[in-house]
Amino acid sequence: MQVQWYPGHMTKAKRMMLDEIKLIDLVIELLDARAPLSSRNPDIDEMSKGKARLVLLNKSDLADPDRNNAWLQYFREHGITALTVDSRNREGFGRIGKSVEEVCRDKKERDQKRGIMNRPVRAMVVGIPNVGKSTFINSMCRKSSARVGNKPGVTKGKQWIRLDKTTELLDTPGILWPRFEDETTGINLAYIGSINDEIIDETELATGLISYIAGSYAGALYDRYGVDESLDAVGILGGIANKRGCLKKGGECDYSKAANIVLDDFRSGKLGRITLEEP
Ligand code: G4P
Secondary structure, eight states: OOOOOOHHHHHHHHHHHHHHHTTOSEEEEEEETTSTTTTSOTTHHHHTTTSEEEEEEEOTTTSOHHHHHHHHHHHHHTTOOEEEOBTTTTBTGGGHHHHHHHHTHHHHHHHHHTTOOSOOEEEEEEESTTSSHHHHHHHHHHHOOOEEOOOTTSOTTOOEEEOSSSEEEESSOEEOOOOOSOHHHHHHHHHTTOSOGGGSOHHHHHHHHHHHHHHHSTTHHHHHHOOOTTSOHHHHHHHHHHHTTOBOTTSOBOHHHHHHHHHHHHHTTTTOSOOSOOO
8 A cells, every 4th residue: 555745745844843842841742542653753752852741642532441551651661751631521631730740840950950930831732633733732721721922032923821830832733744654654644544545545545444453353343334354354345335335326335435434433433442553
């Protein structure tokens, strides 16, 4: 399966990110809990050197709970503070303040040694497209809608949202480009809807997803569509087309229509809580 990239798009995004990151103390990195590695931008480590870091596994409501825990442990073992959140429902938000405090402790101490008292932590949300950055920022805002005015030395037009006494969040997220590294990553990103479907054949994409789900989450396809999971992926897709009445004139299966049903159902969690990667 060929996944096409348009790195040209991303040059501007990268430049903007590098400019904005200079203003902040804390990078809040949003990943998709269903594919934490594939949704991670490999350059973020380099870009956020010297900054405090917090990883949020967003859309954890759509991901496998056991694997959510395994991923949290994975990040912990790599010295990265991580939390699972569901930004639509503010699930997990209660733990964010304490984690911010933890990861910013060094900064606070440095400030104090230099005689700087109570300078707020400035945070920025970063992540690849569709990972939930705007939803996260809006949900954070709802709690504390206090906006901080423009400040000298800060890019004009940028708004900061006061989260609590010590933290301010930039109201626009940093958009990171997805990984370009390998085919599996590209395909995982296509499954979760992070890269444009139009560049990939949906039938091929859906059969790949069906193979994975049938192998790792036995019963999920049967429960949703009543199909025989012992068939190969194309056979299962044909079964779904039949069950859902996706037929062309003449009674032939409309694989493309069935493929879109499968992809939509996966992305909206109707196939259950499924994670594509294991630590
Ligand atoms: P972005 O800024 O990173 O590009 O992402 P954005 O917030 O626009 O979110 C992309 C989609 O993901 C939205 O759905 C949003 O509702 C959904 N989303 C964000 N966070 C979560 C989460 O924690 N759990 C779940 N289940 N979904 C989440 P959409 O279908 O594009 O829009 P809408 O139907 O919500 O309007």
